Amino acid sequence: MSFLQPYILWALPLMAIPIIVHLLNRMRYRTMPWAAMMFLRMATRQSTRQARLREWLILACRVLAVAALIFAIARPLVGGWLGWAMGAAPDTIILLLDRSASMELQDPTTHLSKRALALRRLAEAGKEYVGSSRFVLIESAIRKPQEVASLAALESLSTTAPTDTAADIPALLDVALDYIVANQCGRTEIWLASDLQQSNWQPESRRWEAVRTRFGSLQQDVRVRLLALTEVVPDNIAVAVRETQRRRTARGYELAMTVELTRNNTGTQNLPLAVVHEGARSLLNVQLEGQRQSVQVALDLGQRKTEGWGWIELPADANPRDNTAYFSYPEDLHLKTAVVAENDAARRVLRIAAAPAPAVLNESADTVEPGTPLKLSDVAMLVWQAAVTNVVRDFAENGGVAVVFPSGASEEGKFRITTWRRTDGPLANAKDGRILPLAELAVTRRAPLQVPGTVLASFEDGKPFLVKQPLGKGAIYWCATLPVREWSNLDDGTVLVPMLQRILQEGGRRLSKADNSEVGSVVGQASRLSVSQGRVSTDAGVYQIGTKIVAVNRPAAEDEPDMIDEATVRTVFGSVSFRMFTEKGGATAALQSEIWRWFMVAMMVFLTGEAALALPKRAKERSWAS
Amino acid sequence: MTPQSQREFLDPGVLARLSRLELQSRWPMEGNIAGRHKSPHRGASVEFAEYRKYVPGDDPRFLDWRVYARRDRFYLKEFEADTNLRCYLVLDTSGSMAYANKFSLARKLAATLGYLAMQQGDAVGLVACGAGITTDIAPRRKPVHLKNIFDAMAAAKPDGETGLVSALHAVAEKIRRRAFVAVFSDLFHDPDELLHCFRHIRFRKHDLAVFHLLDRTEVDFKFDRPIRFVDMEDQSAIVAEPGVIYPRYREALDAYLDKLRRGCAEFKVDYRLVMTDADYEKVLADFLLARMRT
Numbered sequence: 001m002s003f004l005q006p007y008i009l010w011a012l013p014l015m016a017i018p019i020i021v022h023l024l025n026r027m028r029y030r031t032m033p034w035a036a037m038m039f040l041r042m043a044t045r046q047s048t049r050q051a052r053l054r055e056w057l058i059l060a061c062r063v064l065a066v067a068a069l070i071f072a073i074a075r076p077l078v079g080g081w082l083g084w085a086m087g088a089a090p091d092t093i094i095l096l097l098d099r100s101a102s103m104e105l106q107d108p109t110t111h112l113s114k115r116a117l118a119l120r121r122l123a124e125a126g127k128e129y130v131g132s133s134r135f136v137l138i139e140s141a142i143r144k145p146q147e148v149a150s151l152a153a154l155e156s157l158s159t160t161a162p163t164d165t166a167a168d169i170p171a172l173l174d175v176a177l178d179y180i181v182a183n184q185c186g187r188t189e190i191w192l193a194s195d196l197q198q199s200n201w202q203p204e205s206r207r208w209e210a211v212r213t214r215f216g217s218l219q220q221d222v223r224v225r226l227l228a229l230t231e232v233v234p235d236n237i238a239v240a241v242r243e244t245q246r247r248r249t250a251r252g253y254e255l256a257m258t259v260e261l262t263r264n265n266t267g268t269q270n271l272p273l274a275v276v277h278e279g280a281r282s283l284l285n286v287q288l289e290g291q292r293q294s295v296q297v298a299l300d301l302g303q304r305k306t307e308g309w310g311w312i313e314l315p316a317d318a319n320p321r322d323n324t325a326y327f328s329y330p331e332d333l334h335l336k337t338a339v340v341a342e343n344d345a346a347r348r349v350l351r352i353a354a355a356p357a358p359a360v361l362n363e364s365a366d367t368v369e370p371g372t373p374l375k376l377s378d379v380a381m382l383v384w385q386a387a388v389t390n391v392v393r394d395f396a397e398n399g400g401v402a403v404v405f406p407s408g409a410s411e412e413g414k415f416r417i418t419t420w421r422r423t424d425g426p427l428a429n430a431k432d433g434r435i436l437p438l439a440e441l442a443v444t445r446r447a448p449l450q451v452p453g454t455v456l457a458s459f460e461d462g463k464p465f466l467v468k469q470p471l472g473k474g475a476i477y478w479c480a481t482l483p484v485r486e487w488s489n490l491d492d493g494t495v496l497v498p499m500l501q502r503i504l505q506e507g508g509r510r511l512s513k514a515d516n517s518e519v520g521s522v523v524g525q526a527s528r529l530s531v532s533q534g535r536v537s538t539d540a541g542v543y544q545i546g547t548k549i550v551a552v553n554r555p556a557a558e559d560e561p562d563m564i565d566e567a568t569v570r571t572v573f574g575s576v577s578f579r580m581f582t583e584k585g586g587a588t589a590a591l592q593s594e595i596w597r598w599f600m601v602a603m604m605v606f607l608t609g610e611a612a613l614a615l616p617k618r619a620k621e622r623s624w625a626s
Numbered sequence: 627m628t629p630q631s632q633r634e635f636l637d638p639g640v641l642a643r644l645s646r647l648e649l650q651s652r653w654p655m656e657g658n659i660a661g662r663h664k665s666p667h668r669g670a671s672v673e674f675a676e677y678r679k680y681v682p683g684d685d686p687r688f689l690d691w692r693v694y695a696r697r698d699r700f701y702l703k704e705f706e707a708d709t710n711l712r713c714y715l716v717l718d719t720s721g722s723m724a725y726a727n728k729f730s731l732a733r734k735l736a737a738t739l740g741y742l743a744m745q746q747g748d749a750v751g752l753v754a755c756g757a758g759i760t761t762d763i764a765p766r767r768k769p770v771h772l773k774n775i776f777d778a779m780a781a782a783k784p785d786g787e788t789g790l791v792s793a794l795h796a797v798a799e800k801i802r803r804r805a806f807v808a809v810f811s812d813l814f815h816d817p818d819e820l821l822h823c824f825r826h827i828r829f830r831k832h833d834l835a836v837f838h839l840l841d842r843t844e845v846d847f848k849f850d851r852p853i854r855f856v857d858m859e860d861q862s863a864i865v866a867e868p869g870v871i872y873p874r875y876r877e878a879l880d881a882y883l884d885k886l887r888r889g890c891a892e893f894k895v896d897y898r899l900v901m902t903d904a905d906y907e908k909v910l911a912d913f914l915l916a917r918m919r920t
Binding site for chain 1: 725858859865
């Protein structure tokens, strides 16, 4: 509980007044000669627990009535954020602000975003400590500690402005802990304001263990106060462009886009979708059913061969930051593959898989004997089946993508692939949801893969089938078997062709003048091409970075509506001194007034109870006439 | 009778109005002379009692010759005897009687009743008892005897602990012939012991009337602040919050009064609860009229 006027609480000793009056009243007796002492003795002897209990109850009612009055005047706030800390002021207060796109969800009545509300609450709470505590702001987009001189200006700081970023709460706490350790802060409080979005908190992440351990190892008294802005607004829809692909058609080119719409209700709804391309706006009506829906949008590019960009817009709703999704598409690029293989059969299969329809897809694959000098500057993908040399590593470090097949030691047996990554990457499910038939692959010979990287598929015994090793600006994919009959039936193409084609698309980005990315993953000098102002590190938009056009969007996880509950928050904080305040957007004023009214009601109840208890019992009707 | 004590206890107007009423006993009395009260013995009044067979030695004057003429047997015709009564006024002088005007009212009631009894030819005596019997004046019929009684009443001061129960037992034993005993007290004693001595008096065939004197404050017990109550008999003290103990006090008082009433009804004691703010003339008038009706 917190109080708007905590100094009124100094009047709490007044609660003792009824007790003092009671004692004085007992002492202020007068002496009286009395004849009927026999009844008096019987009455005092029979003054049982019930009478004493009644007396104590009356006294308690009086004390509680006074206490309720004092609390009511002190304007208590239960569950509120303001002035909750009644103890001594901490040396340092670190304000951790979740500045993710989901924090821009506005309250339908006050039109105040969660971020703005959080800033207001933080500023109001901090007023109590101005002059006695130091304020340090760390926000989720840049995560750089910044000392705040005036809390009144908190809302006008550029570092508290809205962003299209995602928040990483464990990382935010890590930065705060770094600051505490580096600056040797004394008693510190961390005030964290967040909407508890699951993707931001990552409650399953092992980093929480490290956070808890660091909290435990601190010598300072550090407490965490969480302002949870968990208001759910039902009529918000988010749009995102998940995939773009330039295709050849009979008339020229078209851009095929997969647009994803996410919302937090399930009714049927017609939605006008605006597609803006090269300054031209076209409308597309979409019927929404369910919480998440993918829409295929085909944009006719005519004979245009050059790269381009645009965006997709939704009508205004509760969160303005998730109503626009930017896209860019590459020029009509010829994707070249260089196939270097020792095994003749493998070389032939790999060449066909790398360019199954050269005329239609505008791609080609050239085979090269191992040891032959290579010119790789215009190659999108390098397929390598030989002893790995620096050629492969250099290619990857310069941004290329290489696929390496085994050429050395191997083991024989019957191996089945049971697990693989289906959400993204070269083995992901098709757009229509169909699964790549990896389970049907029969591998009779495999090579051990002992490279660091992400395992994308693995055999039944846990050994890897495909590993992605990021290297420099590019990556190397390591495959454990060969597409030849002695090794496996990979040569039938059902897995190999889509896998290589996806890797080829990935490699083609290096050569393309257009790219799609997420806010936070692109750094450096950039000029914005789309209409509104903003920075590439924090704001979505289309940017010119060097010679490339990059469509930067908010991270996909920001559209996820899932939030963690209080129990999960308590779990992730564990033994850390932690307190959570739930703020329902725009309801603070009502909360404030309501709570002191409750105390007034309590006072009246106590006074009524006291009056009822103090009333003497009605004596039995009796005639005393002689 | 000194003019002083007479003025103190008797009101001529009250006496004049009450003189039209008689003090009648509810049971046959044994007196020395003829009077207004029934006697257990046969006498010479005009009220026929019964026929009895003649036995040698009987006075032949009382033979009923008409019965002899019809039956040829001797029968005596007997009549009721009327006698006077001996009235014992028992006045409680314990310390508790000093509360409010209880003692004053008790003396007025006793004096008036004694005067009325004397006026109708009955003998009147006084027993005053505090811790023990302090005054014991035997009943006499002579009007001048009232002076001694009134003087003794005037001299009595309410003080000390009560010895009413032992005094009443002593009175019961002392009076050998049937008499009328009137007790004036606040009866602040164990009701079982009180009822035991009432039973004792009634067992000796005495007519017992009890004037139970209580003050209104003792009944209502309305006080607004804690009070240190000091016992008027033994000076012990209790500090109590009247508002808190009132229900228990009333409960105890009611139980006590109920027990007394029931006991008095059982032993045929003429019990009168008199509040000190009551008009004593009305109290006595009601008392006398009720007796005349029985």
